[in-house]
Amino acid sequence: MRTFPDGFLWGAATSAHQTEGNNTASDFWALENRPGGFLPDRSGDACDSYHRWPEDLDIVQSLGLNAYRFSIEWARIEPVEGHISRAELAHYRRIIEGCLERSLTPVVTLHHFTTPLWFQKAGGWTSPEATERFRRYVRAVLPILDGVEWVCTINEPNMLAMMANMVKAEKREENVAGAMPPPDQAIADALITAHRAAREELTSFKAGWTVANQNFEPVDGADAECREWAWSREDQFLDVAADDDFIGVQAYTRVLIGRDGALPVPADARRTLIGWEFHPAALGNAVRHTADRIPGVPILITENGIATADDAERAEYTDAALTGLHEAIEDGIDVRGYLHWSLLDNYEWGTYAPTFGLVAVDRTTFTRTVKPSARHLGDLATGRTAL
Numbered sequence: 084m085r086t087f088p089d090g091f092l093w094g095a096a097t098s099a100h101q102t103e104g105n106n107t108a109s110d111f112w113a114l115e116n117r118p119g120g121f122l123p124d125r126s127g128d129a130c131d132s133y134h135r136w137p138e139d140l141d142i143v144q145s146l147g148l149n150a151y152r153f154s155i156e157w158a159r160i161e162p163v164e165g166h167i168s169r170a171e172l173a174h175y176r177r178i179i180e181g182c183l184e185r186s187l188t189p190v191v192t193l194h195h196f197t198t199p200l201w202f203q204k205a206g207g208w209t210s211p212e213a214t215e216r217f218r219r220y221v222r223a224v225l226p227i228l229d230g231v232e233w234v235c236t237i238n239e240p241n242m243l244a245m246m247a248n249m250v251k252a253e254k255r256e257e258n259v260a261g262a263m264p265p266p267d268q269a270i271a272d273a274l275i276t277a278h279r280a281a282r283e284e285l286t287s288f289k290a291g292w293t294v295a296n297q298n299f300e301p302v303d304g305a306d307a308e309c310r311e312w313a314w315s316r317e318d319q320f321l322d323v324a325a326d327d328d329f330i331g332v333q334a335y336t337r338v339l340i341g342r343d344g345a346l347p348v349p350a351d352a353r354r355t356l357i358g359w360e361f362h363p364a365a366l367g368n369a370v371r372h373t374a375d376r377i378p379g380v381p382i383l384i385t386e387n388g389i390a391t392a393d394d395a396e397r398a399e400y401t402d403a404a405l406t407g408l409h410e411a412i413e414d415g416i417d418v419r420g421y422l423h424w425s426l427l428d429n430y431e432w433g434t435y436a437p438t439f440g441l442v443a444v445d446r447t448t449f450t451r452t453v454k455p456s457a458r459h460l461g462d463l464a465t466g467r468t469a470l
C-alpha cells in the first residue's frame with residue numbers, strides 16, 4: 084500500500100469566477116456578455132456557490148478530505164477603484180471560518196484569471212500602476228486571512244499571459260494549453276512584479292504562486308526548440324518561485340514539441356472532453372520538472388484532474404496520477420498535498436461542456452450530486468481504499 088507523508092493535504096479546488104455566479108464587475112463577465120462575443124457560454128449563475136458555499140464545504144468534509152482551495156474575487160472586493168467592500172470581505176471571511184470550523188485547511192488564491200473591469204480599462208497588468216493596485220487589493224484582504232496558512236498570489240500567470248494574446252485574437256483555442264500563442268512578455272513581466280509585491284505583503288503566510296505545468300516533450304530531436312518553448316511558457320514562471328514558500332503545481336496533460344513548435348494531439352491518442360490527451364503521468368512528470376528547476380521548494384499540487392463525462396475514467400485518471408505523484412515523493416521530492424480540480428462541474432472559461440467535477444451541478448436547480456470518483460478520492464485520503 085502506498086502511503087503519503089504525515090499531514091498531507093487532500094482536497095479539491097475551485098475558483099470564484101467559475102463557481103460563484105454573477106461576478107458582474109469583472110473583466111471576464113464583460114467579455115462573456117459582449118454582443119457578438121466569441122465565447123459559447125456565459126458564466127451566468129455558475130454553480131451559485133456565492134450562496135451555496137456552505138453546502139460545498141460540507142461535501143468536501145463529508146468525503147473525508149481535509150483541504151479546500153478557493154479564490155477571492157478582486158472584482159467583488161474592489162468593484163470600483165478605491166472602494167473596498169466590507170460586506171464582500173466579510174463574505175470571504177465566513178468561507179475561511181467555514182473551512183476552519185470543518186477542519187478543512189483553506190488554500191486561498193488571491194487572483195484566479197479575472198480582474199475588476201475598471202482595472203482592465205485602466206490599462207490592465209501593463210499599466211504603470213498595476214502593481215500598486217494589486218498590492219492595495221492584497222492589503223485589503225490581509226485582515227480576513229487570520230487562520231490561513233497557504234496563500235496563492237496569482238493562479239497560472241503563464242496561462243494568463245498566453246490568454247491575453249488569445250483574447251486579443253478573439254479566438255477560443257480548443258487545443259492544449261501549451262500550444263496556445265506565446266505569452267505576452269510585457270504581461271508576464273508585470274505579473275512577476277505583482278507577485279513579488281504581493282509576497283512582500285504576505286510574510287505571515289506560506290505564499291507562492293501556481294504554474295500550469297505542461298509537460299513539454301521533444302520529439303524528432305527537437306530538444307533545443309522544446310527548451311525554448313518551455314522557457315517562455317512555463318520555466319520563467321517556475322524560476323520566479325525559487326525563493327517562495329511553495330510552488331503550486333497544476334498538471335493535466337502533455338504537449339509534444341517538434342521542430343516547428345507544438346504538435347497536434349496524435350490522432351490515435353485517447354482524449355478528454357477538452358481535447359487534451361489522456362495522460363495522467365503528467366502529474367508525476369510535472370513535479371519532477373518543477374523540482375529539477377527549483378530544487379528544495381515545497382510543492383503543493385493545486386490542480387490536477389480530467390474533463391470527462393465518464394466518472395469511472397476520472398477515478399482511473401486520478402489513481403494513475405497519484406501513483407506517479409507517489410513515486411516522485413518516494414524519490415525524495417517534497418510534496419505537501421494534492422488538491423483535485425475540481426470540486427464542481429463549473430464554468431470552463433467560456434463553456435460548461437467540459438466537466439471536471441467530482442460533484443455534478445444541475446444547471447437549473449444547482450443541486451449537487453456527489454459522483455463516485457469523489458467518494459473514491461475521499462477513500463484514498465482517509466486510507467479506506469489503498470492506492
Ligand code: BGC
Pocket residue numbers: 098101238239242295333386424431432439
Ligand atoms: C485553471 C482552471 C481551469 C483548469 C482546467 C487551469 O488552467 O486554473 O481555472 O478550469 O485548468 O482547464
